[in-house]
Amino acid sequence: xxxxxxxxxxxxxxxxxxxxxxxxxxxxxxxxxxxxxxxxxxxxxxxxxxxxxxxxxxxxxxxxxxxxxxxxxxxxxxxxxxxxxxxxxxxxxxxxxxxxxxxxxxxxxxxxxxxxxxxxxxxxxxxxxxxxxxxxxxxxxxxxxxxxxxxxxxxxxxxxxxxxxxxxxxxxxxxxxxxxxxxxxxxxxxxxxxxxxxxxxxxxxxxxxxxxxxxxxxxxxxxxxxxxxxxxxxxxxxxxxxxxxxxxxxxxxxxxxxxxxxxxxxxxxxxxxxxxxxxxxxxxxxxxxxxxxxxxxxxxxxxxxxxxxxxx
RNA sequence: GCCGAGUUAGCUCAGUUGGUAGAGCAUUCGACUGAAAAUUGAAGGGUCCACGGUUCGAGUCCGUGACUCGGCA
Numbered sequence: 302x303x304x305x306x307x308x309x310x311x312x313x314x315x316x317x318x319x320x321x322x323x324x325x326x327x328x329x330x331x332x333x334x335x336x337x338x339x340x341x342x343x344x345x346x347x348x349x350x351x352x353x354x355x356x357x358x359x360x361x362x363x364x365x366x367x368x369x370x371x372x373x374x375x376x377x378x379x380x381x382x383x384x385x386x387x388x389x390x391x392x393x394x395x396x397x398x399x400x401x402x403x404x405x406x407x408x409x410x411x412x413x414x415x416x417x418x419x420x421x422x423x424x425x426x427x428x429x430x431x432x433x434x435x436x437x438x439x440x441x442x443x444x445x446x447x448x449x450x451x452x453x454x455x456x457x458x459x460x461x462x463x464x465x466x467x468x469x470x471x472x473x474x475x476x477x478x479x480x481x482x483x484x485x486x487x488x489x490x491x492x493x494x495x496x497x498x499x500x501x502x503x504x505x506x507x508x509x510x511x512x513x514x515x516x517x518x519x520x521x522x523x524x525x526x527x528x529x530x531x532x533x534x535x536x537x538x539x540x541x542x543x544x545x546x547x548x549x550x551x552x553x554x555x556x557x558x559x560x561x562x563x564x565x566x567x568x569x570x571x572x573x574x575x576x577x578x579x580x581x582x583x584x585x586x587x588x589x590x591x592x593x594x595x596x597x598x599x600x601x602x603x604x605x606x607x608x609x610x611x612x613x
Numbered sequence: 614g615c616c617g618a619g620u621u622a623g624c625u626c627a628g629u630u631g632g633u634a635g636a637g638c639a640u641u642c643g644a645c646u647g648a649a650a651a652u653u654g655a656a657g658g659g660u661c662c663a664c665g666g667u668u669c670g671a672g673u674c675c676g677u678g679a680c681u682c683g684g685c686a
Contacts, residue, residue, distance in 0.1 A: 377647030460653045
């Protein structure tokens with residue numbers, strides 16, 4: 302069987318991934334598969350810079366607004382759904398475009414991660430946290446080291462979350478965490494387009510975007526969520542832009558301070574995002590996001606890699 | 614003009630009884646297999662306002678000057 306094409310568009314938040322993807326999708330009659338952990342939730346709008354409903358309607362989008370904050374998704378669910386959706390699109394003989402800012406999600410598809418089938422076990426996770434609080438997370442890490450030295454070597458002892466996750470899998474499966482994870486060759490021919498933008502320019506765009514979010518009514522959106530009972534206790538609500546506004550609504554900081562914090566945290570986020578896709582990665586075709594010929598450059602790459610071009 | 618406080622990292626500031634400097638934030642780089650906009654690690658960065666003095670040795674003590682901020686005239 303010939304492997305079918307999958308186009309990936311990667312790059313930091315605010316680099317213009319979505320708009321490029323939409324233009325390409327229109328031109329090539331393609332469908333967009335989101336790889337953004339926050340677009341999954343229908344309650345989050347302004348603060349996550351979700352594409353407008355007009356944009357969403359103009360091209361077929363997948364994995365946006367498919368979940369509720371009270372029923373959070375995760376990597377395993379995402380990988381499973383995205384894989385299935387991609388193959389369905391390919392069966393329709395259309396090009397799937399995978400794009401989004403969640404590096405982990407993109408890479409799970411790109412490297413075809415074989416994720417442990419043992420999902421989060423609510424009670425066990427809580428228990429491990431409680432135990433950690435009592436005996437100290439250092440002890441918890443020592444236990445992990447004893448049970449699965451290889452997994453422990455891969456995790457910083459100060460990183461409680463990853464320590465707990467590894468123990469969770471070991472205790473619920475009876476197997477080593479490090480044995481349950483693997484990657485395989487993905488069943489696609491892939492082309493990865495990366496959008497690059499100077500940090501300075503990117504930071505300036507972020508500042509603008511945060512101010513715009515606030516004038517578009519981010520505070521109101523957060524207030525509505527709180528009124529509806531979606532508070533900071535929900536993991537999926539732990540989103541840049543929402544936390545800071547909640548702190549403001551509690552009267553602890555001014556709106557200006559909240560905006561400054563959102564900008565700061567978004568800049569840090571962008572730096573963390575960059576860890577997933579590096580300028581030195583030989584598999585990524587980096588294109589200048591500000592180049593007026595960006596769209597044409599992308600079309601050229603697609604044609605030479607996939608032999609697909611717009612119908613005229 | 615007089616009195617007081619101050620001047621140390623890009624910013625806000627610590628710095629004990631003198632032994633050539635620290636924090637937070639910022640900046641940069643890294644990890645990541647079912648919480649990932651999460652969680653987490655590391656690094657770079659200082660003529661300690663200037664000049665002189667005391668001292669083996671001054672960010673620290675003394676003097677002079679410059680600048681900043683208060684107060685009083």
